[in-house]
Amino acid sequence: MQTSRFAPLLPALAVLGSVTSLAIGTSYAKHLFPLIGAQGTSALRVGFSALFLLLLWRPWRWHTSRVDGVAILRYGLALGVMNLLFYMALRTIPFGIAVAIEFIGPLAVAMFSSRRPIDFLWVGCALAGLLLLLPLSGGPALDVAGVLYALGAAACWALYIVFGKRAGHLHAGHSVSLGVAVAALVVVPVGVAHAGTALLQPSILLAGLLVAVVSSAIPMSLEMMALKRLPKETFGILISMEPAVAALWALLLLHEQLSGLQWLAIGCTVLASVGSAATARRRPPPAAAVVT
Template identity: 75%
Template sequence: MNSSRAIPWLPALAVLGSVTSLCIGTSFAKKLFPLVGAEGTSALRVGFSALVLLIFWRPWRWPLSRRDAGYVVRYGLTLGVMNLLFYLALRTIPFGIAVAIEFSGPLAVAMWSSRRPVDFVWLASAVVGLVMLLPLGHRSALDPVGVMFALAAAVCWALYILFGKQAGHLHAGHSVSLGLVAASLVVVPFGVAHAGVRLLDPGILAAGLGVAIVSSAIPMSLEMMALKRLPSETFGIMVSLEPAVASLLAMLLLGEHLTPSQWVAIGFIVLASMGSTATARRARPEAAELAG
């Protein structure tokens, strides 16, 4: 039926919207680093996101079993640690490079959970694109501490995908809002310890609220909707759009122009994303027929 064929494109659009919103929010978040540091910025982002989604979704309306609570807590704690580590990485290495390094997490999930040969074609295309985006010929070495923070964030991103899938049967607003509450328990204490009363400045609070909505509240809700409808390997490959979107937005917002090889890399990543979506669409009707 036409409706069943259209289903995979709905979560695909949700992932695209999530990635775009996240990159825009992160670009503006970096401007707060000189004021409250990476820790303070992360605390504002996660803390306000939790408050916004609690008010919007009112998760107390839905029952939550002890088992599901465990899923949500693991999902949220991983999200908080991932956010903090990534912002710490952004202090010393460029945004695009940090995204590329962090993306090794979902790529590992895609490789580990893949079951069809065609998935490896799209995975290989994504890997080629990411390798081309890395500034391997850069004269100055990347800060090793920043790289380690990005690699640790990659591990958390892989766990976030797996834990998010476990909680995928819950309503997206339910799991995301409660997950961000758990994440704030990790991130906010670090931010308060680092920035202190500077976090109470009205201008900083307003900026933090905007960053939270654009870079956390909107993307997290869209991602949970996508996780409920896409297999983890397809989701992992599709978010390969993030390095490409980050590069495009860096050019538009920050004046960072891409080289020809980077444009080619974007093409490889888009190919991987579109290909994985197309093959997932064909696979679902076949699975339904086998189940019947």
């Protein structure tokens, strides 16, 4: 049957769909910046995402110990600050470049957990990509504040992974819904303080809901489906396409033109991420799956 022939491709298409949906949603979100700022846009995205996940998973059904509560609190704080800093970076640097810089966070976590010689090759690729984005390379200058915000988001992404693993024994719906709720408690007050009553305009609320669905709810749902059907290494390779996909959609939807050096820098980041995932040391399956 035709269905069975293409069935193995579905998880890979789900990852591609997740990355594409995230890129489209974030590109659309940038159009809200002139109206409510990056802070207000981030508040709507995270706030609506938290409401959606709380209603979907109803985490109050599960018992949360004090230790797990602390882990979820740290996980949520890292997630909230990461989202806010990333949107702040998008104000002044291209989307694809911001994603490439942010990817340094999970790459650093992967590299520090392994000291094999092959990993130094991927470290070199990631560093080469970062250096190509700096003015020293002779390419177009990037806004310093935007780069610093993106680096801050990268650090928060690394912490998000570390703290997420500490809560990895919990059901994904339990930890993720509570974690995003904590993130909303961080981001929403900042957005309200910046944008004020502009956030309550019906058209703005509708746009914020659309951003939350396209850049959070759909990608997370597709990723959870793919994670159940793909080896961790394969999932890591596919998700590594995100910087390149982001740059392509930003070119199409935001008309963000990148130089040849900047495309090369994104390519180095993608290569480092793909290589790290492809050569990751295979370990025996843990007692409980970890979804971050």
